[in-house]
Amino acid sequence: MLELASDDSDSTKKSIYSGSSIALLTQHGKEKVIAPVLAAAVECQVMLVSGFDTDQLGTFTRDIPRLGSQLEAARKKARMGMELAGASLGIASEGSFGPDPYTGMFLWNVEMIVWIDDTLGIEVVGIASGKASLFHQLTTSWEEAEKFAYKAGFPEHGLVVRPQHQDDARIRKGITDWETLHEAFQWACSEAENGSAFLENDVRAHMNPTRMEVIAEAARDLAHKLNALCPSCSSPGFQMADHIFGLPCENCGIPTQEARADIHRCVRCSYEVTVPSLEKKAPAGRCGFCNP
CATH class of the missing domain: 3.90.950.10 (Maf protein)
Known part of the structure; x- marks a missing residue:
């Protein structure tokens, strides 16, 4: 089994990026x-x-x-x-x-x-x-909008409100308090031909x-x-890059789509090492012959 160099749990070894x-x-x-x-x-x-x-x-x-x-x-x-x-x-x-x-x-x-x-x-x-x-709701009811907001994790998770439907160009983002949400809901309903507001989570990271x-x-x-x-050039980023499939089935021995080895490769010099799987047999439930 390959032991990767410079494991991040070893506090005695400095990163090559130390101080950068x-x-x-x-x-x-x-x-x-x-x-x-x-x-x-x-x-x-x-x-x-x-x-x-x-x-x-x-x-x-x-x-x-x-x-x-x-x-x-x-x-x-x-x-x-x-x-x-x-x-x-x-x-x-x-x-x-x-x-x-x-x-x-x-x-x-x-x-x-x-x-x-x-x-x-x-x-x-x-x-x-x-x-x-990431939840969404189209509604004409403030009571439904409130229930949706709780489900969506509001106010810790911010919300977005639009009139009419999910692709309306008119939009209010970054809503994180109930007063602003209520005002945005009323605005959206008044702007929409169908009288509805479309609410969804704001998935920008800070929201x-x-x-x-x-x-x-x-x-x-x-x-x-x-x-x-x-191990060859000491560059960072030596990592698993690919799999070799064909781990044999525990029941019939036919190669499966389970990995029998992993390939670790350098992102700089392309040096690679093949690391055999710790598992020697694949479960029969993952065999295309035994469990078609």
Whole structure:
């Protein structure tokens, strides 16, 4: 079994980024959960960068569509922050929402944090996911709106209100108190031809504590990867990059779609190590022959 170098739980080993400053472009308070994680585990200082409205790259309220993939958006924000700060190190995070990968019944939040190091010429990505706090309701009744707000975690979780339907261009964001919510509800109903207000969670990071928790977990994943050094070139980011499938079924012995080994690869020199699975047999319930 491969032992990755520089495990982040070993406090006697200094990170190669110890004492470094890294640019973070955000306007939604993400530094509050990212900076403490990186300061403790990677010993670097997060430098908050302003001067660009990151909402221009896309919003979850659908008024500005995001161009490109989640990773591309995070990478673009990191590059912008580095340019504004004149830095060779930069990070940025980007989230996405969709059905959960297990049942497809719940909304799921995936967060990516991209670390770019132009000195070493590497990119490392921290990833985490979890159940999302993203609810919505179309109603003409203030009583129903109140019930919805409690369900959506208000006022700790902010809300967004629109007239008429979920894609109406008229919008009020960042609502975090009952008086403002009631006023926005009345405004939306009066503006709507159907007399309805559409309410939903504001999932910008500073308005959504549930999402902030997932961002913090992505920061911890990033820190772990940054402290995993390549056995060949000692660059950070030596991590699992691929799987080799074909773990044999415990019952019939036929190869399954379960991984029989993982491939760990360096993001800089591409050195890789194949790490066999600790499991020697796959459960029959996951065998396409025994359990078609």
